[in-house]
Amino acid sequence: MKFRHIAPTVIIGTASIIIVAITAIAQILTARLVSTAHEGDYDLMRRAFTSTLKAMEDEAASDAEIVASIPSVRAALAKRDRAALQAETLGMFKNIEAKYAIDQAQFHIPPGISFLRLHDPGKFGDDLTSYRPMLAEAIHEKGLRKGVAITRGGPAIFGIVPILDDKGELIGSFEMGLEFGPVLDDIKTAYGLEGAVFFEEKVLREIATDIEPDIVTPKNRVGKYIRYHATHPEVMSTVVTDKDVEITQPKRFERMVSGVPYGVQLMPLYNYANKQIGVVAIAMSFQEDKTLARRAIIWQVLAGVFGVVIMAGAVLVTIRGFLLAPLAGINERMRALAAGDTSRPAEPLDDYCDELRMLATSYEQLRTRNQP
Amino acid sequence: MKRRRSPSRILWLIVLATIFAVALVLFPVRMKSSGTTATAHAAAAPGPAAGKAAANKGAQGDAGAEPEQAATADAAVPETATPSAAAPAVPAATDLRSIPLGKGLPVLVNIAVFFLEVGSFDDTKGEFECTVDVRLQWTDPRLAYDGKGTLRGHREFIGKEAEEQLEKIWAPNIDVKNRIETGGYVGRRLRIFPDGRVESITRTTGKYKTTVNPETYPFDRQRLPIELIVREETADDVLLRFEKEDVEWSRFGADVKLDGWEPRLVDLSAGQVPGWNGDRYSTATATLFVDRVASTSLAPVFIPLLASLLIPLLALWMNSTTEEGFKVDAFELANMSIGGLFSVIALSFAIYSSNPIIATGDNTVTRLFALNYAALAVALTIVVVFFRYQLPRRWFGIHVQTEAFKFLAWATPLLSLATSIAFLLVAAA
Structure with a gap:
């Protein structure tokens, strides 16, 4: 066992382990910091979608209430005068539909029969109650209802208000449906988040028979869903694949798109009857956070390397330079002296530390005494 | 019987008469001015309002305003508006170059x-x-x-x-x-x-x-x-x-x-x-x-930069210790370091002149140049402290100097290499 090797190895090894451990802890802390930041990001994604959706639902409901409160509209509906109702409201609808992303507007009569579709005046008279629980409840309860639903015209955000006559008797209802796309577009504008909404293909084919034909196509098919709207189709088609979209609970994950890491939050989308009708995906670029985290790790590792090297230098120079090398010199001279060689004087005393200086002095005295 | 009026009663009468007179004078003026204001509002409002009305959701007058309707509605405006105020916002039915108001603004x-x-x-x-x-x-x-x-x-x-x-x-x-x-x-x-x-x-x-x-x-x-x-x-x-x-x-x-x-x-x-x-x-x-494409800048920029990092290291590797101190004179190794300094300066001119964009700010290239200069400074310091004046020997003895030099001979290139790799990794991160 050589102290020359053992001592530096033990000291440098221990110091290195400590430095590596400190670096690792720093990296874990950094990773947790980033993870916590991402928790906040996922939370932001959920809240951004929820609050925007709620705002749109409120807007649909308020729009519907305004129309339903117009006396001439109520009078025309009470008389079941479709032509008068159309004359009263169609111009208004045409004027605002494109500008305010109004997708559908419809009058119903109890128990849920379509009376006038402003977005498609030629179609009326069909019973909607079989697939419109929200409408059925609004009429039955004579109360305002709002939420997401799929209709013949496609998915939309609806606000349905009952229309009562002067005596308080129910004469019908009116619904205003806002397009779903602006929810995601607004989120993108406000928060810089990409988004996509997927609806079940089977439901779309069964109910949304008047939907634009270029939506339910193989290009938009993702598992059993159809990508109905995406703020950036190229990005969203990469971050959400067939396997990802099959969810019943909120789910999140990270995925790379063109070298950019995205954090993806998937949320099931329910209709008014709490039946899942689709999935919403919100994606946020994590590039900045990830880059900063990776850079922090690199700097931490570099600092660790510097620490280990400098520590090793200090140990080697101290042990070998101050202790072992001078001691080796004295040992060599002592061995020669024991063999009868008195020709080698000790090195200058300044080259020794105080502890060895005594030994060197003793060696020099021995050598001088044994000289012939 | 003649009633005698007290001075305080007379004073009250005077005050009341004054208030009444002032009120008579001011009232018509106020009425007149409020009437004028109302007229002015009525005259000014239709100009911009006519344009904005179409934008308002549910605005009944312009709801679904087709060209004829819009023109009719707008045509009524000049009756109350001053022509100069209303003219820009009122498109003639045939003037298709004006902004379309049919669906409102914007x-x-x-x-x-x-x-x-x-x-x-x-x-x-x-x-x-x-x-x-x-x-x-x-x-x-x-x-x-x-x-x-x-x-x-x-x-x-x-x-x-x-x-x-x-x-x-x-x-x-x-x-x-x-x-x-x-x-x-x-x-x-x-x-x-x-x-x-x-x-x-x-x-x-x-x-x-x-x-x-x-x-x-x-x-x-x-x-x-x-x-x-x-x-x-x-x-x-x-x-x-x-x-x-x-x-x-x-x-x-x-x-x-x-x-x-x-x-x-x-x-x-x-x-x-x-x-x-x-x-x-x-x-x-x-x-x-x-x-x-990162590989395109590898040969012209990064290989010369990393190669120039070797120059200061040569000043260390070319020397070795003896019992007396060092084998090679400090002068020769200082010359090598100074030569390295000039070569790094020349290299920076060459790279910055061909890529001015990387000459400014903080980026991988400027960091590597900084590392080059730092390595040269370290090499020159070693040359002066160790080879020329042998300060470690004077202060701590020959053995410490020898061990310190051995340490620097491998630690300096190792740290230099680690730092340059870190710079590249940070850029790639």
Whole structure:
């Protein structure tokens, strides 16, 4: 066992382990910091979608209430005068539909029969109650209802208000449906988040028979869903694949798109009857956070390397330079002296530390005494 | 009997009479002025209000205002409005060059940009040349027509015809903010649909300005933006926006190739910029992201930089210890370090002159140059402290100096290498 090797190895090894451990802890802390930041990001994604959706639902409901409160509209509906109702409201609808992303507007009569579709005046008279629980409840309860639903015209955000006559008797209802796309577009504008909404293909084919034909196509098919709207189709088609979209609970994950890491939050989308009708995906670029985290790790590792090297230098120079090398010199001279060689004087005393200086002095005295 | 009036009663009478007189004088004036104000409001309000009314959701007068209705409603305005105030906001029925009010304000203009070709990207100047198709879509109800006669379902005008048509109708005045040069050829196609929708596509080749951020050079991603802005009409009148279909249309051509760069994604964004007196102007930016091919800068930049790091290390490796001190004189090794200093200076001139963009700011190249200078400083310090004056020997003895020199001989290159690798990894991170 050589102290020359053992001592530096033990000291440098221990110091290195400590430095590596400190670096690792720093990296874990950094990773947790980033993870916590991402928790906040996922939370932001959920809240951004929820609050925007709620705002749109409120807007649909308020729009519907305004129309339903117009006396001439109520009078025309009470008389079941479709032509008068159309004359009263169609111009208004045409004027605002494109500008305010109004997708559908419809009058119903109890128990849920379509009376006038402003977005498609030629179609009326069909019973909607079989697939419109929200409408059925609004009429039955004579109360305002709002939420997401799929209709013949496609998915939309609806606000349905009952229309009562002067005596308080129910004469019908009116619904205003806002397009779903602006929810995601607004989120993108406000928060810089990409988004996509997927609806079940089977439901779309069964109910949304008047939907634009270029939506339910193989290009938009993702598992059993159809990508109905995406703020950036190229990005969203990469971050959400067939396997990802099959969810019943909120789910999140990270995925790379063109070298950019995205954090993806998937949320099931329910209709008014709490039946899942689709999935919403919100994606946020994590590039900045990830880059900063990776850079922090690199700097931490570099600092660790510097620490280990400098520590090793200090140990080697101290042990070998101050202790072992001078001691080796004295040992060599002592061995020669024991063999009868008195020709080698000790090195200058300044080259020794105080502890060895005594030994060197003793060696020099021995050598001088044994000289012939 | 004659009643005698007390002085206080007389004083009260005088005060009351004065108040009454003042009231008589002021009352007609106030009535007159309030009447004037009311008249002025009535005269001024219809001008701008007529324009805005169409924008208001549910505005009954203009709801679904077709051209005739709008014109009729607007025609009533001058009766109460002063002609000068109302004139700009009131389009004549036949004047199709005025802003369309049929669907209210602001007129929503959908925007999409297709990058057909990217000819060059000079990151040193922050300029790129490309050919883009800019598609604008808006609705002008005055242009609606019976589409039965059209074979394709729309009227189409190409080239000069399109330009002539655009002269006759209203079109948003959109400028490209960052364009510094336009090519000779400008291709146009105009489509007018029966419902009044207008689609204009303009193909232009031009040179554009961009801001280059070389912080992560040579692993950097740069933006090639086309920055569009509406001139003259504020965001209350014209608003740029994009929808899913516009995002899908906005991409780069399959044949787009750019030496040293790899095209990635096209992104659309919309915003507003402030103008005078609180006005805001609508903007939209289509950005093509391109990634630098890092290997292209390996040979000309990074191999010389890393090689020059060896020069200061040679000053250490060329020497060795003896019982007396060191084998090689300090003078020779100092010369080597000074030579290294000049070579690094020359290298920096060569690299910075060919890539001015990396000469400024904090990036991998400037960091590696800093490391070179630091390594040279360390080498010169070792030459002076160890080889010339042998200070460790004087202070701690020959053994400490020997061990310290042995340590520096491997620690300096190791730390130098680790730092340079860290710089590259940070850029690539």
